[in-house]
Amino acid sequence: MKPNILDLREERCPMALLLAKRYAARLENGQSLLIYISDMSSMKDIVNFLSQQAYSVEQEASSGFHQIQVIKKEVQSNA
Structure with a gap:
């Protein structure tokens, strides 16, 4: 499976x-x-927004840029 990569550098x-x-x-x-x-400002905004939604978010610093790994979580229904 091809990885989903979004380059916003x-x-x-x-x-x-x-x-x-x-x-x-x-x-x-x-x-x-x-x-x-x-x-950095964009990274903080993205991490804050996605963390409040149905996503698991992890960040890691690399040489000259940051990586954010986002995983969509299953939304639990109360039915």
């Missing part, structure tokens, strides 16, 4: 957040997305 907020939201919304339960980002 050239983007800044609000465009970086908008692109991350759109791409993450296409994920199915259990699918993961790897986001590359260099702008």
Whole structure:
């Protein structure tokens, strides 16, 4: 399976957040997305937003940029 990678190293907020939201919304339960980002403000905004939604978010610093791994969680219904 081809990994889902979104390279936002050239983007800044609000465009970086908008692109991350759109791409993450296409994920199915259990699918993961790897986001590359260099702008710290954008990274914080993306991590904060996705963490409050139905996503598991982990971040890791790399040489010159950060990686954010996003996994869509299953939404539990109360039915």
